[in-house]
Amino acid sequence: MKADIAWWDLGESPETIESLREHLRDGGVDPWSDVPGLRLKFWMADADNNRWGAVMVWETGPPTDRPLPPNRAAELIGFPPTHRTRFDIEATVEGIHSLPVLNRLGPAFTQ
Numbered sequence: 001m002k003a004d005i006a007w008w009d010l011g012e013s014p015e016t017i018e019s020l021r022e023h024l025r026d027g028g029v030d031p032w033s034d035v036p037g038l039r040l041k042f043w044m045a046d047a048d049n050n051r052w053g054a055v056m057v058w059e060t061g062p063p064t065d066r067p068l069p070p071n072r073a074a075e076l077i078g079f080p081p082t083h084r085t086r087f088d089i090e091a092t093v094e095g096i097h098s099l100p101v102l103n104r105l106g107p108a109f110t111q
Contacts, residue, residue, distance in 0.1 A: 001039070001089035002061045006073075006081035007053040013077040017045045020052050023076060024108035031069035033103075037062070040102065052077070057089070 010016065024043060032041050040057045052073065062068055074080050 001092070002058040003087045003089050004056040004058070004062075005053065005083075005085050005087070007051055007083040008073065008077050008079075009082045010050045010052055010077065013079070015052075015077050017047055017050070017052060020045070020073065020076065021108040023072065028072055029104070029108075035063065035068060036066075042102075043106070043108070045107075051082075053081075 020043075029041075029043075032038060037059045038056060039059055041054060043052070043054045045052055054073065056062075071080075
């Protein structure tokens with residue numbers, strides 16, 4: 001498995017964490033639900049440091065036979081991620097929890 005992490009420092013962008021949450025509420029997550037090999041994508045915010053990011057967990061890596069959905073965050077923010085890294089996932093474990101699914105959780109959908 002592979003993990004991609006992308007972070008933006010929003011200090012030079014007109015976008016805010018709240019405006020990016022609004023984008024997710026307005027369907028920004030939807031194109032990613034049909035990406036082959038994507039196990040999980042989650043978006044994250046660091047309000048204390050004015051940063052926005054995403055993590056994508058892949059079975060083996062992004063598909064090579066078709067393009068990924070457009071990077072709307074980069075389009076809205078106005079520049080590519082400040083930091084982008086790909087890692088090998090060495091091990092996984094899933095603990096005991098009460099969530100039936102992970103789909104559409106978080107402040108973008110609860111505020």
